[in-house]
Amino acid sequence: MPRQGPSMDASKKVDLKIIIIGALGVGKTSLLHQYVHKTFYEDYRTTLGASILTKVIAVDNTPLKMQIWDTGGQERFRSMVSTFYKGSDGCILAFDVTDRESFESLDNWRDDFLEKVIPRDHDFPMVVLGNKIDLCDRQVSKEIASAWCKEKDIPYFEVSAKNNINVAQAFETLAKQALTTYKGIFESYLTDSIKLTPDDKPKASCC
Ligand SMILES: Nc1nc2c(ncn2[C@@H]2O[C@H](COP(=O)(O)OP(=O)(O)OP(=O)(O)O)[C@@H](O)[C@H]2O)c(=O)[nH]1
Numbered sequence: 001m002p003r004q005g006p007s008m009d010a011s012k013k014v015d016l017k018i019i020i021i022g023a024l025g026v027g028k029t030s031l032l033h034q035y036v037h038k039t040f041y042e043d044y045r046t047t048l049g050a051s052i053l054t055k056v057i058a059v060d061n062t063p064l065k066m067q068i069w070d071t072g073g074q075e076r077f078r079s080m081v082s083t084f085y086k087g088s089d090g091c092i093l094a095f096d097v098t099d100r101e102s103f104e105s106l107d108n109w110r111d112d113f114l115e116k117v118i119p120r121d122h123d124f125p126m127v128v129l130g131n132k133i134d135l136c137d138r139q140v141s142k143e144i145a146s147a148w149c150k151e152k153d154i155p156y157f158e159v160s161a162k163n164n165i166n167v168a169q170a171f172e173t174l175a176k177q178a179l180t181t182y183k184g185i186f187e188s189y190l191t192d193s194i195k196l197t198p199d200d201k202p203k204a205s206c207c
């Protein structure tokens, strides 16, 4: 069997499980709320554990239902949050461009995710979001963040949940990547199944 991919029902509706992870207060919840509800709140309410939002989009005429898992960045939720990685089709790694530590912790978040997701797959659909670019006290330059992502072959987006900059583009790039990966798995599964059926070609006669 291929890895558990997005489920596809008879009406060809695809469900994708997307998860957003990253350090405390980088704006994970704000990014999701901007993307799903087009709202932004200045006040900070930390996410306790995890919560789920859904959004339906269309990619190449395929309706895609994205189930997006928001996770809390607090250290005390780390092991609980990692139990939600299972079954993900795509992962968003978020950091805050005004918080160098949140960028430096990306390696850890990525390693932790790749270690726990099944199978361990370094081509796993992923995007990195550098959030809060509307603020002027930057600690992480675009060049440094892009270089880190380029080395790991992960698309990088500079975003602002507050001003709704690049948010939808980032989510949709990830959704397309997840869908392409899924289609690849689905097709190789079909090819494998065909290989398993009895060979109906006439046998070469042997004399
Ligand atoms: N200026 C600015 N502030 C932002 C932006 N995104 C989020 N914030 C603010 O940053 C704070 C934290 O945002 P959250 O979205 O709650 O952060 P989080 O990553 O979900 O935090 P945890 O759930 O605790 O891990 C809030 O006060 C937000 O208003 C942004 O793009 N620009």
Ligand SMILES: [Mg+2]
Residues within 6 Å of the ligand: 028, 029, 030, 045, 046, 047, 070, 071, 072, 073
């Ligand atoms: Mg949150």
